[in-house]
Amino acid sequence: MASYDAASRTSMAMLLSVLASCLVFAYAGNFYRDFDITWGDGRAKILNNGDRLTLSLDKASGSGFQSKNQYLFGKMDMQLKLVPGNSAGTVTTYYLSSQGPTHDEIDFEFLGNLSGQPYILHTNVFSQGKGNREQQFYLWFDPTADFHTYSILWNPQRIIFSVDGIPIRVFKNLNSRGVAFPNKQPMRIYSSLWNADDWATQGGRVKTDWAGAPFTASYRNFNANACIWSPGKSSCSSLSPSSSSSSSSPSSAWLMETLDASSQRKLRWVQKNYMIYNYCTDRKRFPQGLPLECTATATS
Template sequence: MAIALTFLLASFLTASSLLVSGQFQDFDITWGDGRAKILDDADTLTLSLDAYSGSGIQSKHSYLFGKFDMQLKLVPGNSAGTVTALYLSSDGPYHDEIDFEFLGNLSGDPYTVHTNIYTQGKGEREQQFRLWFDPTADFHTYSILWTQETIVLSVDEMPVREFKNMERRGVPFPKEQAMRVYSSIWNGDEWATRGGQVKTDWSRAPFTAAYRGYKAEEGWREEMLDQYSEDKLRWVKENYMIYNYCSDGNRFPQGLPQECHA
């Protein structure tokens, strides 16, 4: 089902924000032994995976709240078994984390966008979506908005997931630990494609994801989605969500997590 270009995310209720970085010189290559490459005067980046190793980067700066945009062009063709991750994370066993994970596919099958949110080291808040376009044909913008009131994951300014601050209900919310921006590509064929049924075809390696248009803005502390954007979020859930932990009673026989009752 195609999506009209007019289905864009409306403006957030914004305060002033500060652009603190916008090139890949703001990142360190943390692993991959040459498989991560910063190119074009730090304007573009590629991360690659082969049978021996994947690769990854992390931002030099850490942030407490902000909006983070990255343009990605995902691995084309038969990418089954590969996982391309874009996420924010703090350090330590009780870390906070906000995840995009793009799960590879057999040629012709859609990518799965796997999302998760960790608070104080606890995750198990997975939601999964299909995309309304081919994410390997061109660059698309994937965004994380993190404020004191909400977390919003967006694709081309279309919100796909929101996790609101529900501390009043006893649900921990990430707001005390600063987080860095990370991205990586790695082999997840034990679970990524059809629950691990489809394994990585290493004859197609290296698998490469391309990046550009990185932007991080601090100063987003009080913003929330407006009603127009809430409507678009509901539309995405109705048409493109394929898994929601809050609907998985078999997984939580003692009762769904508290935030699912909001």
């Protein structure tokens, strides 16, 4: 694990103390139990006794859902199968977000494209209302042919984005260096399928072909190992990875999880071969200097 200075250790100790009365929950999801369909007028459907959910988009509307629970740290996995064929103009999202003008947010966004062209996986992190931290990737497989697992690990030290267990991005807690980190606002999980042909595909040059509608994305196998937030308190009882856990409270090792040497090699492989945009190298966008977090060199 990366070393921390005294201020960082003090801040971490205070955070762990605040959360010390919580219970870490882990469960395999059921869409009836865990999510509410929030918009789409029937275009979102829960199927197979809650094992699968589909979102659809037509010219009149898209659709979306959100988690019933709010979370303050967690490891969340969701399997998605994206819109096949000509998906230009469409955006499928899976993200965590709080509310309000100083909201926090952790984003997966899948930008559709013309048939035969790859999807763009767009990621972003907002903290205290500040975003503009985009990294974009091509995927090393066809995300429309089968389900793949997209994971967000969010603990007090870092955020790790992963695809099929392979890390693609890390955003570290650099509060001690003046970089806000999402660690105080509970967030819900959201997902949507909507039309964004004013910007999503080749900067808006390629529009949605409504002859292919309805467009459909599918979800299954949601899993959460997380601290659930209820008004005014979290529900975790222990944050120690080595602490004993009851049958309903599995290991909380994710709360201290970092990248081992093998995972760091995989991260470098993805970023070398599949990253197509990184805000931390865009000096034209930041002529006065790159954001402070971009100067950190450790990836774990």
